[in-house]
Amino acid sequence: MKKFILAENDLPQQWYNILPDLPAPLPPYLNPVTHEPLRPEDLAPLLPQTVIEQEFSQERWIDIPEQVRDIYRMWRPSPLVRADRLEKALDTPAKIYFKYEGVSPAGSHKPNTAIPQVYYNAQEGVRRVTTETGAGQWGSALSFAGSLFGVAVTVYMVRASYHHKPYRRSLMHTWGAEVFPSPTERTQAGRDILAKDPDSPGSLGIAISEAVEDALAHDDTKFALGSAMNHVVLHQTVIGLEAKRQLELAGDYPDVVVGCVGGGSNFSGLVFPFMADRLSGERPETRFVAAEPTACPTLTRGAYTYDYPDTAGLGPLLPMRTVGHGFMPAPIHAGGLRFHGDAPTLCALHDQGYIEARAYDQNEVFAEAVRFARHEGFVMAPESSHALRGAVQEALAAKEAGQERTILFGLSGHGHFDLGAFDAYLAGQLEDYTIPQAQLDEALSQLPKIERI
């Protein structure tokens, strides 16, 4: 057996919420204005009620609505594959499995949360949702979800990507969304940036500010976030829950789970169902590796403190490891990893030693992606290639140590929208970026002055 497929009936019926299982309570989110602990009602202008409840819920298991499962079934359960050709190429005693999310209509894991978010909005009569997108994975997933539920979608797309990744934009248009290059003249946040820098290439932080402002200004409109927050991570746990069941079928359990980290929802969605076993003491030895780009080194070089999710400071202050909401990451092709912070739950577990973090340069991750494609067929997204790089390091370490090791990594999306980047890599034209300490210090110096967590 090479591929482990679950019957449709094995599609999880509940998401896993890690909040009640954390070793220590998560530090509270803070109101961006008062710096007081955020109350659920503070989020009401932005998010639908059920999503807010999920954000704060202490229930371990939360039902997946049947209408959401019905749509998940379009592509879920997603495949778990044993990468035995890669194992042979590496001549390693390790077993390498990957969970493949590239089979979704949007080509990545993002619809796992886009579908329930739009569903809950539709249930509560919301007519339109706004969002940010960088490289376009999240924006296209939300557009897809909007088309299924008849909810209009407005996407603020980082200007540099809007112009350099036109096909993601075409995908959003095909699903009927409206897409604007951010910063725009449509919002105060956008106008403020453009006044200072008319040629601003934009950033995720700016795009979030614009999407939030747009949602706040319209009664029938809410905002949807693609990563970082608890409810997003919750929805993504469908990945890890399936993977666990599939590995059970394979008679296996991972020694180490590796995922790439942008905002952290893909990583956490894969990891947390396994983390539950470590936290409960059932599997105390399992290791978890977070792979991030050197160009946006939140976990490896950021500060663990409170920061805004957006540039204008409209969103709640989140307890997270951050390189600063004003940090402008270099233009790496793994656009989905260019977020200045990470999911608070992930950051707390990282801070407590449950998660190791490693940062990789673009050239080394593309080298792995090309090797993988030539042995395992699938051409993966640059984001996912970071996880692959981590997995290969684990496999080579196992070989070095002469020991068996079961490795699971998350292949969060296919690379069919990123072939220009592969071209550049093959032509030797990719730059690696190491952030000068002075640039990091400058960005961190602009953090809100709140006592460290």
Added chain:
Amino acid sequence: MKKFILAENDLPQQWYNILPDLPAPLPPYLNPVTHEPLRPEDLAPLLPQTVIEQEFSQERWIDIPEQVRDIYRMWRPSPLVRADRLEKALDTPAKIYFKYEGVSPAGSHKPNTAIPQVYYNAQEGVRRVTTETGAGQWGSALSFAGSLFGVAVTVYMVRASYHHKPYRRSLMHTWGAEVFPSPTERTQAGRDILAKDPDSPGSLGIAISEAVEDALAHDDTKFALGSAMNHVVLHQTVIGLEAKRQLELAGDYPDVVVGCVGGGSNFSGLVFPFMADRLSGERPETRFVAAEPTACPTLTRGAYTYDYPDTAGLGPLLPMRTVGHGFMPAPIHAGGLRFHGDAPTLCALHDQGYIEARAYDQNEVFAEAVRFARHEGFVMAPESSHALRGAVQEALAAKEAGQERTILFGLSGHGHFDLGAFDAYLAGQLEDYTIPQAQLDEALSQLPKIERI
């Protein structure tokens, strides 16, 4: 239940060969020089021995080598999905199923034959295979296959596509193939064309001539064809065999099966396992609909006669319905459907009334693809959209007649490489092309003078 997944153990162990079940023997292929019936040994310089045997075999079932099945398992069995949201949108009593081949590493059905073709070449010590490609689906599938078996791949890519579809080229490079824009200066066939027209945009027929000439000129090199011939169709029957088993699980059997036709291997691969039941009298009522573009109307407006598969006339004369090997189809986005002929088996069955053919314009097929994306999520290739259009017509006819109808169509590939075309469609910039009769007559007048079949 919405999606019907087969266990990996249900991956077919044999391909289905329709040759022994045809109502009348297939007219022989002819030697391109002597016009005598082609002998298997005539193909020896071009194809590996096992492939030649398969081309002429009268065995109904042919074993799939275990090494090929092992690679098929990367993405097979592919999903069969009930398009119930589309059914609701059409308000039809019909049931619509689609068999989804977009999950393969290359994003289309093409690897189903690329893998065994390269496997047999590798078994026989061939070091390099050459091929043609239009929009790039076939070239990328063969590159993928080559990378897995360590066989070098040389792709002659229609020049217009080489420049307009750079991402398919990048995909081939990622899998390690070499890709040349055809016509090239590397072959006599290419040089002859360039002498007449230095700006020639190329055509599939020209690219085949170049790939054949390259293979003939090198001892360690063979040629691989992506469609039309019997062995290609044979390999593609894995699609229909799986679909049949999946429909069994669903407790269903199609009243009509619809596929798009370029060279005919995707259509025939889906259809022939069902056709077997019609030919045997077990399911005498099943209908089969071939959907082609108005811009290359082989089945609806071509002649049923002998023609070359390539422009220079190097390949064997095939008994097929053709618009002439010199026909230059308009630049529609469904590049995979721009072949001047069709599989001889398909053409014979069409000629005998077992297959209906319909031709569609680009705008109507893109309109269906967009509607489908907004209800069923998946954004499909323009080629597959022709099959969708046929399926929707059947569903609307069933509604009109107030009758139930079970429709199966082939979704042969995803549209993630074709988003520029969706952009053009949404902007109202797509042209429809109806071929003037004079142009067809001119192309048909250049057919080799052989008594009609």
